[in-house]
Amino acid sequence: MEESGSQEALRKGPWKLEEDEVLLNHVKRFGPRDWSSIRSKGLLQRTGKSCRLRWVNKLRPNLKNGCKFTAEEERIVIELQAQFGNKWAKIATYLPGRTDNDVKNFWSSRQKRLARLLQNSTTPSKLQRSTRKEKPVDFDVPSMEAPKLSSASDGDASSRPMSCSSSFSADNAEAVDMFCSLPDLYRPKLLGFGQDFLQPEFNPFPITIKSDPQTNFHPLPLGSTFSSQGLLHDPNIDIFLEPLDVSQLDNEVQFPFGLQFYEPMGRCSSHDVVSENVENPESFFNEFPADILDQIELLSSSPEN
DNA sequence: AAGTAAGGCAACCGCCATCGT
DNA sequence: CACGATGGCGGTTGCCTTACT
Numbered sequence: 510m511e512e513s514g515s516q517e518a519l520r521k522g523p524w525k526l527e528e529d530e531v532l533l534n535h536v537k538r539f540g541p542r543d544w545s546s547i548r549s550k551g552l553l554q555r556t557g558k559s560c561r562l563r564w565v566n567k568l569r570p571n572l573k574n575g576c577k578f579t580a581e582e583e584r585i586v587i588e589l590q591a592q593f594g595n596k597w598a599k600i601a602t603y604l605p606g607r608t609d610n611d612v613k614n615f616w617s618s619r620q621k622r623l624a625r626l627l628q629n630s631t632t633p634s635k636l637q638r639s640t641r642k643e644k645p646v647d648f649d650v651p652s653m654e655a656p657k658l659s660s661a662s663d664g665d666a667s668s669r670p671m672s673c674s675s676s677f678s679a680d681n682a683e684a685v686d687m688f689c690s691l692p693d694l695y696r697p698k699l700l701g702f703g704q705d706f707l708q709p710e711f712n713p714f715p716i717t718i719k720s721d722p723q724t725n726f727h728p729l730p731l732g733s734t735f736s737s738q739g740l741l742h743d744p745n746i747d748i749f750l751e752p753l754d755v756s757q758l759d760n761e762v763q764f765p766f767g768l769q770f771y772e773p774m775g776r777c778s779s780h781d782v783v784s785e786n787v788e789n790p791e792s793f794f795n796e797f798p799a800d801i802l803d804q805i806e807l808l809s810s811s812p813e814n
Numbered sequence: 815a816a817g818t819a820a821g822g823c824a825a826c827c828g829c830c831a832t833c834g835t
Numbered sequence: 836c837a838c839g840a841t842g843g844c845g846g847t848t849g850c851c852t853t854a855c856t
Contacts, residue, residue: 595846
């Protein structure tokens, strides 16, 4: 069937420069609307949907095209995804210059990495197969030692059955190491999830890292990582890991960039997003701070000897 | 140098909500 | 109220690039 008489066949695929120009001209004249009229006027052989998508994702002003997600942006996405679910358009409103497609793609990539990591951790045969990022790395992880941050249950060796030493030689030892090496993510209660995660006896640190509201908490410098900032030894780490209080953000779409997410004194949000998802393994990983993935990969790629 | 796997990204598809007639 | 057109959104696919063997 011909495309409605005089109209040429619908064009698909990558956009040409000329098409972009036509689209930009249309928007300049009529604003970002009436997408379907672009085709009906014979300006472009693209559907209105396609035009709109092109505008939203590529031609709109102030887009951060080609820029990788910053650590802060990643953190925001992770927090908001935990809060809203896969509401990419909504999440994107908190990220100036980012589109829902950007967020979606970012998340998708992240999930793939996680999936691959998990698979590696459960299929030892594949663990040996190097992947792109799994080249042997001289990754010195002194700061990833079990943090001595609290006296709460620090001395209770029984509550930490899996030391991070190399004495454990199970097939997925590397994977276990990965998680042994992780700090108490976000909140201690998060770790209530999956005692049998990876290993039946797997029992993450019962350490409770307390924040002291009296101390001068320094918010996490943007773009920093646990190890680089020595945060594993930071007594304020619990504050640092406090989930973003999205309920506040929700009221005000404006999201000040460069915002210090974790106020020194701040209201400790009672909105504990993380705990809501504790039963869900996938969600468990979703809560990981952005940098953690990189840490995990580095750890998992560490030479075994 | 060639082959391959993974990452990143752009674009399409299908569903759904809204709006105008 | 019903229906079609349109736009918005999330999921998915496919292509290109990069890194590694």
